[in-house]
Amino acid sequence: MGNNLDALTTIFTEFYYWLTVALMFLIHVGFCMYEVGASRRRNHMHTLLKNSMLIPLVTITFFFFGWWIYWAFPNGPFITGGIEWEAANANSPVSDIMGTNLSDRITGVFWAAFLLFSWTAASIVSGSVIERINSGAFWILAVLIGSGAWIIDAAWGWHYQGWMVQLLGYHDAYASGVIHAVAGGFALGVLVVLGPRLGKFAADGKPRDILPHNPWLVCIGLFLIYTGFWGFYVACNVPLISPEAIGGQITGETWTATTIYLTPTTLGAITFNFLMSLSGGMMMGYFVSKGNAFWTYSGGLAGIITASAGNDLYHPIQAMIIGGVGTYIAYKLHYWVENKFKIDDAVGAVAVHGYAGFIGLVICGFVLWGHPSSPYEGYAAINPLGNFIGAIIMFGVLGFLPGYIASKILHAFGLLRIPKEVELMGLDFGTAQEEEAAAREVREAEIAMANGK
Amino acid sequence: MNTTGVSSWAVDLADVGAIYPFQGLELILLIIALIFWIWWHIATFRMEFDRQDEKIRKYGNSEHITNAIENDK
Numbered sequence: 001m002g003n004n005l006d007a008l009t010t011i012f013t014e015f016y017y018w019l020t021v022a023l024m025f026l027i028h029v030g031f032c033m034y035e036v037g038a039s040r041r042r043n044h045m046h047t048l049l050k051n052s053m054l055i056p057l058v059t060i061t062f063f064f065f066g067w068w069i070y071w072a073f074p075n076g077p078f079i080t081g082g083i084e085w086e087a088a089n090a091n092s093p094v095s096d097i098m099g100t101n102l103s104d105r106i107t108g109v110f111w112a113a114f115l116l117f118s119w120t121a122a123s124i125v126s127g128s129v130i131e132r133i134n135s136g137a138f139w140i141l142a143v144l145i146g147s148g149a150w151i152i153d154a155a156w157g158w159h160y161q162g163w164m165v166q167l168l169g170y171h172d173a174y175a176s177g178v179i180h181a182v183a184g185g186f187a188l189g190v191l192v193v194l195g196p197r198l199g200k201f202a203a204d205g206k207p208r209d210i211l212p213h214n215p216w217l218v219c220i221g222l223f224l225i226y227t228g229f230w231g232f233y234v235a236c237n238v239p240l241i242s243p244e245a246i247g248g249q250i251t252g253e254t255w256t257a258t259t260i261y262l263t264p265t266t267l268g269a270i271t272f273n274f275l276m277s278l279s280g281g282m283m284m285g286y287f288v289s290k291g292n293a294f295w296t297y298s299g300g301l302a303g304i305i306t307a308s309a310g311n312d313l314y315h316p317i318q319a320m321i322i323g324g325v326g327t328y329i330a331y332k333l334h335y336w337v338e339n340k341f342k343i344d345d346a347v348g349a350v351a352v353h354g355y356a357g358f359i360g361l362v363i364c365g366f367v368l369w370g371h372p373s374s375p376y377e378g379y380a381a382i383n384p385l386g387n388f389i390g391a392i393i394m395f396g397v398l399g400f401l402p403g404y405i406a407s408k409i410l411h412a413f414g415l416l417r418i419p420k421e422v423e424l425m426g427l428d429f430g431t432a433q434e435e436e437a438a439a440r441e442v443r444e445a446e447i448a449m450a451n452g453k
Numbered sequence: 454m455n456t457t458g459v460s461s462w463a464v465d466l467a468d469v470g471a472i473y474p475f476q477g478l479e480l481i482l483l484i485i486a487l488i489f490w491i492w493w494h495i496a497t498f499r500m501e502f503d504r505q506d507e508k509i510r511k512y513g514n515s516e517h518i519t520n521a522i523e524n525d526k
Contacts (some may be wrong), residue, residue, distance in 0.1 A: 094479035
């Protein structure tokens with residue numbers, strides 16, 4: 001920090017990312033609330049802990065190797081170049097900037113912003129598998145998606161130098177694909193192997209509704225996710241950078257905010273589009289679900305997620321329409337897949353995140369066709385085919401496949417699913433009995449004292 | 454004894470980098486942390502399965518299970 005302007009820029013950037021982290025915590029509070037609300041009473045505490053424990057596990061593994069992966073693999077490796085050793089080593093867990101360091105104030109907060117995306121990816125999977133997965137198995141899957149699959153896709157398609165950006169013109173400014181499609185695809189891969197909750201499907205294959213024990217908690221949870229989503233959006237931007245620092249084709253001296261690709265945008269633009277895509281999604285969710293509260297709130301999320309790929313550039317009315325279209329298709333696909341393939345996605349996560357994210361990438365390729373994907377020379381422009389291939393890579397290659405294969409391995413070792421008796425009695429049953437017995441003993445002792453015994 | 458490398462703040466901060474204690478031992482710390490992480494997964498898996506076995510042993514009869522389902526309102 002050589003002078004006051006440098007100092008101001010650095011401290012502003014440091015505080016900016018720090019604030020996004022605090023806001024994004026609310027996403028996780030929301031996920032926990034709606035997951036617990038959606039589970040039945042006899043599974044509450046296990047459901048809460050299953051989700052909560054992904055926080056420390058993804059955090060430490062993202063420190064151990066997730067962050068290194070992001071900086072090491074933007075070239076594939078071996079697609080547009082080798083492993084980026086220099087950048088990767090600077091961000092490895094043994095690097096001196098990964099700790100208290102007065103010459104680097106940004107790495108810690110930037111790492112944490114990415115980490116909160118990692119929690120989100122793992123938490124998306126968590127909701128869909130409730131009430132029948134072993135917590136230990138889920139935590140391994142959480143590390144795989146949170147510190148593995150998603151961060152590889154971020155290196156490929158969410159890095160200013162990523163090979164998908166260079167060769168395909170892949171554009172996904174607010175993570176329709178790199179977080180939501182990959183997590184939705186991963187969840188689907190797990191669900192195929194895990195199977196439905198007992199009683200979800202009748203003998204004739206007809207799906208039954210397993211109602212949330214507390215719809216109010218579910219809806220407030222989703223509302224909190226909206227709130228945290230503000231942090232998610234602004235964390236996807238570089239808040240303030242000069243053309244000189246970008247070092248691309250931009251001329252002049254006008255500083256700007258940019259996307260992760262270093263392409264110019266504004267906070268104003270994404271504020272318009274966040275709110276309009278949320279609105280399009282909520283309105284469509286209410287309509288298509290005939291006023292169901294859960295799907296109305298989920299529709300808001302699906303709306304944002306569908307429009308996110310291009311929300312750095314869309315007109316707000318485009319964002320609204322795209323949000324509505326994505327929500328409609330995601331809702332219809334959810335029930336079609338449930339009926340056709342007997343997939344029990346307890347919270348609709350595959351639809352809201354996976355299908356909406358996939359659709360959003362495809363739409364973005366058409367609507368932003370020809371716009372430069374990067375400020376650097378030689379990169380492919382945004383195009384429909386590039387984003388379609390990108391959507392397949394996100395949902396299928398880095399999402400569904402790792403989820404399916406890892407679940408198959410866990411299943412082969414008998415680690416994936418809880419025993420039938422435990423599923424029927426409920427994951428909390430024994431603990432609840434013991435707690436009730438302890439409380440009864442205290443009550444009896446107090447009554448005895450009151451009676452002077 | 455000085456663990457951080459900073460013995461006085463009579464310095465130009467522009468010349469100061471890392472100030473956490475025991476610099477140079479990061480790799481050893483990482484290995485310890487990786488062992489702890491792997492151990493944690495194995496230990497909690499065992500704990501979870503032991504607990505499930507215990508629950509089935511204590512409450513796995515149809516009377517308890519029916520009771521649990523009926524009371525889940």
